[in-house]
Amino acid sequence: MTIVSPSFYALTAVFLLLYYVLPGRLQWAVLLAASVSFFCFAGVPYTIVYLALSALVTWYAANKIGEAKEKEAEGKGEAKRWLLLALFVNLGLLAALKYANFLLTNAGAVYGAVSGTAVQWRVNWPAALGISYYTLQLTAYLADCYWGICKPQKHFGRLALFSSFFPQMVSGPISKYDELGKALETEHRFDAENLREGLLRIVVGVFKKIALADNLAFLIPHFLHADVAGTAPFPLLAMLCFVVQVYADFSGCMDIISGVALLFGIRMTKNFDAPFTSRSIQEFWQRWHITLGRFLKEYVMYPLLRTKTWAKMGKGLKKSFGKSAAKKIPTYVAMLILWFFMGLWHGGGWNYILEGVWFWLVIVSGDLLTPLFKKINAGFDTEAAWFVLFQRVRTLLIYAVGAVLFYFPSVTDGLAALKEIFSPFFFAAPEKISAQITGFTELSGTVITVGQLAGMGFAFVLFLINAHLERKHGGLAARIAHWPVSMQVLLSAVLLYILIFIGAYGPGYNAAEFVYGGF
Amino acid sequence: MTREEILAKATEIFRDVFDDDSIELTEETTAADIEDWDSLMHITLINEIEEAFGYKFGMKEVLGMKNVGEMCDILEKNT
Structure with a gap:
């Protein structure tokens, strides 16, 4: 079940x-x-x-x-x-x-x-x-x-x-x-209101899981197929599919959970808050799987920073390296432990630990480079739409690198995939890129159908719409909740209709395990 | 110590920890009002306050303080 x-x-x-x-x-x-x-x-x-x-x-x-x-x-x-x-x-x-x-x-x-x-x-x-x-x-x-x-x-x-x-x-x-x-x-x-809101959340959650996440999960192995290894767009598409899959899967699961709890009159703690509108990876982790981050911060990192060992570390560093080092280094060490556990919590595998350490590295580098960034950013309006978009895309890509490490149980495979994803676009000669695009066109007619690619595009568009709605209204279900009941019923019916036609299920198919269910 | 003295002393510590002399604390100041006051710096700040005031906060207080005013309440009661 x-x-x-x-x-x-x-x-x-x-x-x-x-x-x-x-x-x-x-x-x-x-x-x-x-x-x-x-x-x-x-x-x-x-x-x-x-x-x-x-x-x-x-x-x-x-x-x-x-x-x-x-x-x-x-x-x-x-x-x-x-x-x-x-x-x-x-x-x-x-x-x-x-x-x-x-x-x-x-x-x-x-x-x-x-x-x-x-x-x-x-x-x-x-x-x-x-x-x-x-x-x-x-x-x-x-x-x-x-x-x-x-x-x-x-x-x-x-x-x-x-x-x-x-x-x-x-x-x-x-x-x-x-x-x-x-x-x-x-x-x-x-309470009829709770019942209505709960059911709506469940419909949206099931749709995210079966229509979006499971279909994308089906495409990823095709994009990673040996026939197309090293062909530029495919590893990149696989990475983007996985990011959207994990999000649709996990946030869909949360929609279902909070919806079911609401049927019983219980409001669950928020676990997502528009993560893909974050402007930094630090902000991302305050918006993604919020309750795990909160647990590790309040019950691991803070108690560590309050121990005598950390106080001694701070004092020793102050004497030898000055005030700034004494403020920063003990926190960085405690954070490394936090990120180690963040990785390890996902499972016993070095890939998970490496994923955690990757995020630690980005956050610490960002913190160390803050004075430099402030100087660079002083020359323009950091609230300008183009800069906000740049920061959001950058955050998504940083997360995506972690997601690739998360996807491959073997660290070597994960690193090789990252090399494939990011190198062709920057280093390939024009004729090679052209050959890769030809390969993509040929393949899209065989291994992957045009319909599947269109479905993927549909999922990506929904992902972006949902990110926007989350920021403005607290998510798709919350947005729809303000509509007249007749419209809510109509939209639920449309979602279920789409679900019947494109949902990944049927004879011989079992809904894939939830990505976060395995933890 | 009076409440004003506590606030003035705390302001000095905040300025020192965040390297920002323009910080002016009020009872309502929260982490959202000070750019560098994030979860990474929170405990460093708490530790400095403790040392200056000679009082050790309990974890309930560390996790429960909502603004500078609540911190002053605790310090006023205990120092």
Whole structure:
């Protein structure tokens, strides 16, 4: 069961009915039952034990932290011990289930290099559905209890629901207890407005996923086909397709998740805010997967910068290299750790880590070169439309480089692809470019049909329209929400009609896994 | 320390951290009003304020402060 399969909506409908028919005080239990059912249908059922263990340990430790904090100064050490114990169990489970093979492969490679005997160490431990999301959410909850930002939830069932709320198990967002936990504690009455807005978001989300993302995903291997290797436009088209695919896939998924949650009267934390209108990559990461960036900033980078080690680093640098170095270098080091984890969170692979380090490199370079940029930019109006457009295209290309590294599991393949994408246009001789264009024309009639290329163009245009709407109105669904209901129904019907004709599904086809569902 | 003294001392620290003598703090000043005050510089700024005022903020305060006025409230209560 995926969140675009009919069975998911049947399950949602059944629990939605129970949610509003049964007394309000039982709503949390209905949602917990829905979450357990979804987990068992969509994931490997027995792995719910891992989720239950994390929820139980978190619930118990958070209450112990709460009790210890009431003792004020003398309870400080005790609170810290409970925090560390719970983090050890939760993060240990995540490390074992998600990263064991990454660690074993690398350890095997080192062992092979030293001993001269090639070994392949692997384990086959299925991870619990949504483990990367709920582990981080529970980590934030524990830290918030420890820091006094929120009060521990005394009711285990309610904490279990906060850990497993079913719409967000596939791709997040990573919510704070004060946001989602509080909303789940509140009783919700049926609201036709929520139903309308929720359904609209679901239609837009399913359209983004099945009509756009999955069709683009189908084209990419063709553009990377051995027959066209080294032919200039194809690797570039593959890269652009992947950028639009990941965006349509992930933001579509978020539309569906927030839509389903809204049917139950719950507003999820915003995870996207017009990322492709960003003027710098730093701004991009404040608008793309917002809740992951927020988690890493508030629960990894800030606590690191507040440790004695970082304070000492700053003081040492001030003595040896001056004030400016003391301000910048400790932050850059903490950021490198943040970006390492940002990469690693996506999966156990060096390509993901390299992707994270790439963004770190761009942000740090940008920060170091700020005085130079200020001098250059002093000569013209930096708010001029052409300059804003230039900054947006530049940001998209920087992101696209990261996306290419993300796409290829092998770092060597990713770097080779980048070389292919970016070198022909700058270094190829005119006759070579002409030959490449001829190759493109020939190929578009064979491997890839003209219809498919037109579909790709359609997806790109929708992508640009959506980026514009997101900036102005908060997205396609939010924009349509202001229209008269009859127009909303009409547009939904048009989207569904297009979906039926160009949606990537049918006999022998299963909707592709969500890109962010694999994390 | 009076509120005015806190604001004046904080202004000096802000000017030093952001290398910008034109900074004039008010109670309503937020990160959006100062060009270089982003998430990279936030903790550096907090650390400098702590050192100057001899008070260590809790993480709840670090993450919860919405503007300079709220920072002054905390410093006024604790220094």
